[in-house]
Amino acid sequence: MNRRDFLRTAAVAPLVSFVPFNLAHAAARWDRILVLIELQGGNDGLNTVVPYADPKYAEYRPTIKLGRDRILQLDEKLGLNPELAPMMKLWQSKQLAVVNGVGYPDPNLSHFRGIDIWHTATDSNQAATVGWISEVFKHGEAPPADYAADGIVVGRGSVGPLKAPDRRILVLENGGAAAMNEAKRMAAPAMGGGGNAALAHVLQTQQSFKMSSAAVLAKNVDRVDPGATFPAGDFGSQLAMAARLLGGGVQVPVIKATIGGFDTHATQLADQTPLLNQLGAGIAAFSDAMKKHGLWDRVLVMTYSEFGRRPRENGSGGTDHGTAAPHFITGGKVKGGLYGQQPSLTDLEDGQNLKHTTHFRSMYATAAQEWWGIPTPFIKEKALGLIAT
Amino acid sequence: MAQPTAEIRHLLARTGFGMAKPEEIDALSGRPYAEAVERLLDSVSPKPHLTTPDWLNVPLIAQIEANLPKEKRDAMQMERRDDQRELKAWWWAEMLNTPRPFTEHMVLFWHNHFTSAVNKVNRPELMFKQTALFRTYAIGNFEKLVKAAAKDPAMLVYLDTNSNRAGNPNENFARELMELFTLGEGRGYTELDVREAARSFTGWRVVTGNTNAGFKVEGTLHDGGTKKFMGRTGRFDGDDIIDIILEQPQVAEFIVEKLWLNFVNDAPDPADVQKLARQFRDSKYELRPVIASILKSDAFRDPDNRGALVKSPTDLIVGTFRVIGTPPANPSLYPAVGRALGQDLLDPPNVKGWPGGLAWIDTSLLPARNAFMHGVAAGVDVQATGKQTLATQARRDMKNLPVTVIDPAKVKALNAMPKDQLAELILPVSPAGGIAAPAGSGTLGTLLLDPTFQLK
Incomplete structure (x- = not known):
């Protein structure tokens, strides 16, 4: 029995004794929404939140370092990449948390295995098939049955953190036309009336899908004003879709968006710059949109990526797969500021990689415990304490 | 006929890719069931059929x-x-x-x-x-x-x-x-x-x-x-x-359980597993005899057990086109279809592999599977009527497989079969019905869209 199984078994009976009393009886805050943004490919942290004052930074990156004069300073040591300028107003209004050094022990530098670890919240030597959010729903509390879905993926990204056979997940690529089309032509299944468990599962899933789609279709989200101008491109469209869903009143606790292309092994400056530009403009526009819809206090936006990148640039003007990296958490209820230690640039793992200072599961504990008020006995790491009460 | 064809169909569907060609069923029919199982086991060969790249x-x-x-x-x-x-x-x-x-x-x-x-x-x-x-x-x-x-x-x-x-x-x-x-x-x-x-x-x-x-x-x-x-x-x-x-007895139990989940159903019977595991150990881990025992077991042969497993994406794609398809002119198109339905062969999601079973179908994967079958049904209709053009939506649904992967001659032969016989060939159990078949799709197309087609 591994650690997680033990905790699951233990969690069945004396659940109350595992959680603080103030959480034990409180209902989950299902009026609150988590918006996840996956930075696909492994975003380079050192050129995102730049340790501009550390001489090692310039030394490690002779051709891809960002000039000190261009950095948007957060404090006397760290600053944002200038492409993230639109996010500075969130920083100034103290609603942007920058979580430094996010990673985990024995890091895996494969894209596939790395994202699998992040999606399932397992230790690096464990494999699981259920996503971490679905674990939260399964062992804590599930979203209300009358919600449109347990989660909506906007765009082509994987269902990753929501993966589970029995969860109601809608995938709405390109504005969701294909899924809605499928829902319309899929007849309401004839339920009941014998059949085996497999057939029952097919019909049940079909019915769930139809009900979720109907709940989205009923809100006519196509006609909802997103509430802001989003950057051009696929990522901007995904966030605009998210804004229309929420603005239109679709009830859902999780939305996931994805922006890809961060695997910058070569010509990183040329490749990462436009991506961070879209990320910064997208998050800022989403925040504006949520404010306009009166939802900003009900939204928590969180970025994640399978790994960070190597401190030293390689011979191709890029960086290879690395370990820890900073991530952003923002929302109307977020207490802005710097969280977690910036990893040392001199004390490196095997002389190569950043040592993580914040376990990524602390971010998940923050979302589950602080944001939704759901106890998560399978996460031993502490929440970051960044949600205002 | 010594054996009901439905039982041979079940044997082939579970040991192949979710369904079987009429000629494959014919070839194994008309002999005692145990003999059919042995013939099937004899067919296994270390040599692939196609020449290698x-x-x-x-x-x-x-x-x-x-x-x-x-x-x-x-x-x-x-x-x-x-x-x-x-x-x-x-x-x-x-x-x-x-x-x-x-x-x-x-x-x-x-x-x-x-x-x-x-x-x-x-x-x-x-x-x-x-x-x-x-x-x-x-x-x-x-x-x-x-x-x-x-x-x-x-x-x-x-x-x-x-x-x-x-x-x-x-x-x-x-x-x-x-x-x-x-x-x-x-x-x-x-x-x-x-x-x-x-x-x-x-x-x-x-x-x-x-x-x-x-x-x-x-x-x-x-x-x-x-x-x-x-x-x-x-x-x-x-x-x-x-x-x-x-030397540990758990090994035989673990492998037998996994074989059971693959061949029989989602609920291995502990007593049967014990018995089979003992056989597996006593034979010094020979797979053929234990697989033979599973395929000849009462549980496997129980008619209530038909349609009790969910088809994998590979079953859905390979099984369907083995029965209604042409030899693929451009096989490089298939991996993307598998990926879209949740099974990118040679790139499993992690070291645990694909979890399989009911997990093949969830609210994010079912629409993709359904859309794919809608595309195939539309393709069947096109090939049956000789129209030779596929609507844009159907092309998208078929994940860009050309309509020519469907063989008009096979479609014609299948649609000419008596309705009941065709249903028994295409589906593992009686149709569940309640489907909205697009106008124009023939009998075959309607069966492909039945919820029970997702099962084997």
Whole structure:
């Protein structure tokens, strides 16, 4: 029995004794929404939140370092990449948390295995098939049955953190036309009336899908004003879709968006710059949109990526797969500021990689415990304490 | 007729790809059921039906060395990407074309058990070699299979044995050997056993160079010291560790359970599993007799058991086109279809493989499967009426497979069958109905859209 199984078994009976009393009886805050943004490919942290004052930074990156004069300073040591300028107003209004050094022990530098670890919240030597959010729903509390879905993926990204056979997940690529089309032509299944468990599962899933789609279709989200101008491109469209869903009143606790292309092994400056530009403009526009819809206090936006990148640039003007990296958490209820230690640039793992200072599961504990008020006995790491009460 | 055709159909659907061609059913019908099972087991062959890709005959095992000039490295990587695509396409084509679908069914079963992924192994020729190993031992001896898989070059790379060395052991393979390949998670081993087993596999290396990929023990990297493993003490190497593991009765139970989930249903009967596991152990891990017993068991043959398993995406795609398709002119299109429906062959999601069972269908995957079957039904309609054009939506639904993958002659022959017989051929159980078949789709098209078509 591994650690997680033990905790699951233990969690069945004396659940109350595992959680603080103030959480034990409180209902989950299902009026609150988590918006996840996956930075696909492994975003380079050192050129995102730049340790501009550390001489090692310039030394490690002779051709891809960002000039000190261009950095948007957060404090006397760290600053944002200038492409993230639109996010500075969130920083100034103290609603942007920058979580430094996010990673985990024995890091895996494969894209596939790395994202699998992040999606399932397992230790690096464990494999699981259920996503971490679905674990939260399964062992804590599930979203209300009358919600449109347990989660909506906007765009082509994987269902990753929501993966589970029995969860109601809608995938709405390109504005969701294909899924809605499928829902319309899929007849309401004839339920009941014998059949085996497999057939029952097919019909049940079909019915769930139809009900979720109907709940989205009923809100006519196509006609909802997103509430802001989003950057051009696929990522901007995904966030605009998210804004229309929420603005239109679709009830859902999780939305996931994805922006890809961060695997910058070569010509990183040329490749990462436009991506961070879209990320910064997208998050800022989403925040504006949520404010306009009166939802900003009900939204928590969180970025994640399978790994960070190597401190030293390689011979191709890029960086290879690395370990820890900073991530952003923002929302109307977020207490802005710097969280977690910036990893040392001199004390490196095997002389190569950043040592993580914040376990990524602390971010998940923050979302589950602080944001939704759901106890998560399978996460031993502490929440970051960044949600205002 | 000695056997009802429905039972032979069930046997072929469960040992192939979810359904069977009429001629395959005919060939096994008309004899006692047990004889049909043995004929099916006789069909398994280590030799693939299609000729293998050219580049497999060229030894190109050399590492992509970091000190090669960048252009050379990039060119090698590009070539590997092409070969990787070609290898995936080749396997889909083999499954679609082979007269021995049971062989490929077992290759896929072992691919999903002793998992490796080409995205990590990065050398498609090694992945081919691994699937060839699964073809050789498809229903052979499990002990030999475990020992061969432990030394298989793709496995050595995938689970990091290749970098496991004395003084700095890597536990990746040792852990999965016990957790996923033999004993099952938490069934009778400790963290100390994992560490000691890892020491025993130190120095196991892929032989590189201009020869066929092979295996060697690098003596200077092997930890020849004394290990304590599962209550035993000795200067164990990897094979000794496997021998000790295979002495544990849990191994036979674990493998029999997995075979049961694959062939029979989602609820293995503990008493039956015990009985079969005893047989498996007594036969010194011979797979053929235990698989024969499963296929001849009352549970497998129970008519209530038909349609009790969910088709994998591979079943859905390969099974369907084996029955209504043409030999694929462009097999490189199939891997993308598998990926869209949730099964990118040769790139499993992680070391646990595809969870399978009910997990093949959830609210995010069902619409993709349904859309695909809508596209195929529209394609069937087009081929039946000779219109030869497919609507844009249907092309999208078919994930860009051209309508010519559907054989008009087969569609015509099937639609000419009496309705009841056709339903018995296409579906595992009576249709559930309640489907909105598009106007114009014939009998065959309607059956393909029935919810029970998702089952086998």
